[in-house]
Amino acid sequence: MSFYTSLNGLKNSQTDLGVIAHNIANVETNGFKKGSTQFADIVAGSAQTDPRMIKGIGATVEAITQNFGLGPIEQTGGSLDLAITGDGFFAVRSVDSGNTLYTRNGAFGVDEAGFVTDGGPNRLQVYPTDADGNITGTTPVDARIPTANADGAEFVGVVVGNDGLVSASYADGTTEAVGSVALASFTTPTGLKQVGSSNWESTGISGEAKYGSPGSGQYGSLMSGAIERSNVDIAEELVGLITAQRNFQANAKAIDTATQISQTVINLRS
Known part of the structure; x- marks a missing residue:
């Protein structure tokens, strides 16, 4: 024995x-x-x-x-480098499978089609807004930055506020809101399933994701120009x-x- x-x-x-x-x-x-x-x-x-x-x-x-x-926060200066100061997760949708994944890695960029991605096939999820930044829906959608505004001016830059509002700037000096970052939280985050690349999937143990805006409740605020490192x-x-x-x-x-x-x-x- x-x-x-x-x-x-x-x-x-x-x-x-x-x-x-x-x-x-x-x-x-x-x-x-x-x-x-x-x-x-x-x-x-x-x-x-x-x-x-x-x-x-x-x-x-x-x-x-x-x-x-929370892991250490590193300042990077990148406008689409985002860090969460609370318990929320970024939601990203896989183009390949259509599944929604959750991550704390906020190193995002813009692909050739204008979608905000994690450098791979996953697109950042945001609440839709009107041009003034008012949220118009509660169902998250893919974040996409138009390459030109209604007047034909080319896209020149993007800014993300602490409240999650994503604003695109154009060559004619105008600024247009393109969405507000939707953060997810879980009843039992330790029940999330690891799928690699700092991504997780929800399970029956974790419960379904609850969405909210940065700066509210337990989700935490956003820090633009910063990345959360490993803890x-x-x-x-x-x-x-x-x-x-x-x-x-x-x-x-x-x-x-x-x-x-x-x-x-x-x-x-x-």
């Missing part, structure tokens, strides 16, 4: 090491949220077992949870790495000790 108990310990340590290695590998990934491994003990006994005689049979990985704490603390991860390594070594030593005891018993019988 001790062999399997320690074997479970070895597997758990490997899982912990894998999570820590993933955190360290993403220390420079914008919008990344670190994970941590949660363990639980295992006990077994029947209804007839004396509760004073029940012994544990090892541990198991109960969950790998994500820490959605991984490299010093903390290195300490965790040492702890996981010691845990692995201790379980390996327990297997070695059990082997020696078994060998001793075999020798006594011979």
Whole structure:
């Protein structure tokens, strides 16, 4: 029995090491949220077992949870580099699948068609507005900046306010609102499913996304010209790495000790 108990310990340590290695590998990934491994003990006994005689049979990985704490904010100066100061998420729609993803990585840009994207096939979602910036609908749509205004003046720049209003400037000196950034929040963000590239999908555990405007409730305000970096603390991860390594070594030593005891018993019988 001790062999399997320690074997479970070895597997758990490997899982912990894998999570820590993933955190360290993403220390420079914008919008990344670190994970941590949660363990639980295992006990077994029947209804007839004396509760004073029940012994544990090892541990198991109960969950790998994500820490959605705010990461450091880096000033970049880019007009479409956005950081959220609260608990909200940017909503982006995948052109390939049509699914809505959620991210904390606010490194956006404009593609050749005028859509505001994350550099890939995902388009930033905004509330539609009129030319004066008044929100005209509660269903988020793709953010698109016209390459020219109604008078034919060419697009020259874009500004995003703390309230999420996206305003495009044109060569004739006019400014026109093209939408207001829609932020999403979740009842249980730790239930979001990681899909890579600092993106998440909603699940039955996280609940459906609730949308709101920056500067209201728990969504937080926007900072234009800034990016939220990874919230991984490299010093903390290195300490965790040492702890996981010691845990692995201790379980390996327990297997070695059990082997020696078994060998001793075999020798006594011979």
